[in-house]
Amino acid sequence: MGSLDGKAVLVTGAGRGIGREEARLLAAEGAHVVVNDLDTDQAKAVVDEITAAGGTALADGEDVSTWPGAEAAVGRVVAELGRLDVLVNNAGIIRDAMSFSITEEQWDAVVQVHLKGHLAPSHFAGRHWRERSKAGHSHQRGRIVNTVSESGLYGLAGQVNYATAKAGIASMTIVLARELAKYGVTVNAIAPRARTRMTETVLGSLTPEPGAFDEWDPANVAPVVAWLAGDGTDAITGQVLVVFGDKVHLMNGWDRCGRIDNDRRRWTVEDLSGRVDELFGDRPTGLPVTGFGE
Numbered sequence: 001m002g003s004l005d006g007k008a009v010l011v012t013g014a015g016r017g018i019g020r021e022e023a024r025l026l027a028a029e030g031a032h033v034v035v036n037d038l039d040t041d042q043a044k045a046v047v048d049e050i051t052a053a054g055g056t057a058l059a060d061g062e063d064v065s066t067w068p069g070a071e072a073a074v075g076r077v078v079a080e081l082g083r084l085d086v087l088v089n090n091a092g093i094i095r096d097a098m099s100f101s102i103t104e105e106q107w108d109a110v111v112q113v114h115l116k117g118h119l120a121p122s123h124f125a126g127r128h129w130r131e132r133s134k135a136g137h138s139h140q141r142g143r144i145v146n147t148v149s150e151s152g153l154y155g156l157a158g159q160v161n162y163a164t165a166k167a168g169i170a171s172m173t174i175v176l177a178r179e180l181a182k183y184g185v186t187v188n189a190i191a192p193r194a195r196t197r198m199t200e201t202v203l204g205s206l207t208p209e210p211g212a213f214d215e216w217d218p219a220n221v222a223p224v225v226a227w228l229a230g231d232g233t234d235a236i237t238g239q240v241l242v243v244f245g246d247k248v249h250l251m252n253g254w255d256r257c258g259r260i261d262n263d264r265r266r267w268t269v270e271d272l273s274g275r276v277d278e279l280f281g282d283r284p285t286g287l288p289v290t291g292f293g294e
């Protein structure tokens with residue numbers, strides 16, 4: 001018996017990298033997985049791996065960053081498997097550039113694949129869960145697991161398109177969690193770190209010592225997704241978890257960390273200039289500290 005026996009799952013961008021490992025583990029845990037990837041040959045290869053290992057999967061080549069593509073991908077899960085239980089939004093691309101060098105095309109492509117590529121499948125999945133709830137399936141356990149990045153949480157230079165889109169997905173996660181709670185759906189996000197095609201140019205040489213734990217293996221990310229997808233996480237929603245190797249960090253979002261009050265009078269520039277120390281306390285007034293490397 002697996003922890004996800006019989007669940008109907010859609011993983012986007014699952015033809016390689018982190019998504020491939022997620023699809024394989026979810027299937028090994030008993031889920032029926034639709035392996036989506038624009039690269040259909042890759043999606044089919046993952047389906048073959050899953051079937052060879054005794055699992056159930058089928059391939060889908062829709063572009064989930066378009067409304068019709070997302071509708072078709074979610075519709076396919078429902079048509080083939082009878083319903084959707086788990087949506088893993090994972091598909092992604094990078095087109096790195098500094099804000100002063102970036103082209104409109106680099107901006108649009110990345111924002112579309114990540115932001116719309118997360119919202120569009122979530123929109124159609126949410127519609128499905130709302131309809132099921134109205135039809136009397138009051139105990140359904142819908143799950144969305146989004147994929148963000150520490151680049152977006154900390155703001156990495158050279159990735160203005162990617163980081164902005166990923167930060168948007170972190171916000172989207174909270175909105176969707178609030179909107180879908182009443183239909184029994186939880187929505188969380190992971191921020192993974194792994195050696196994949198996306199990161200190989202930077203991390204390619206990071207091969208583990210023989211016999212040592214390979215913290216960059218993309219397969220390290222999948223158990224967290226399988227756990228979030230399961231029945232034991234009803235109470236966990238609207239959260240962002242950084243997942244790297246054997247570490248899982250719970251992230252705290254935007255939060256108030258300093259305050260000044262002008263005693264029911266509108267601020268003047270002079271007032272504000274004189275209260276900087278009080279507002280910032282011990283915190284840096286310059287670039288925010290990042291958690292990379294921890």
Ligand SMILES: NC(=O)c1ccc[n+]([C@@H]2O[C@H](COP(=O)([O-])OP(=O)(O)OC[C@H]3O[C@@H](n4cnc5c(N)ncnc54)[C@H](O)[C@@H]3O)[C@@H](O)[C@H]2O)c1
Binds near residue numbers: 015017092148
């Ligand atoms: N690798 C890391 O360290 C890392 C770090 C932070 C976040 N992420 C995120 O994890 C996710 C997976 O990244 P990866 O490293 O496995 O990358 P990858 O390039 O190995 O895999 C991404 C897959 O998504 C597919 N894809 C792209 N656009 C698509 C679309 N519109 N519709 C369907 N499929 C599409 C690609 O064909 C590819 O197979 C991405 O969202 C990425 O931003 C990765």
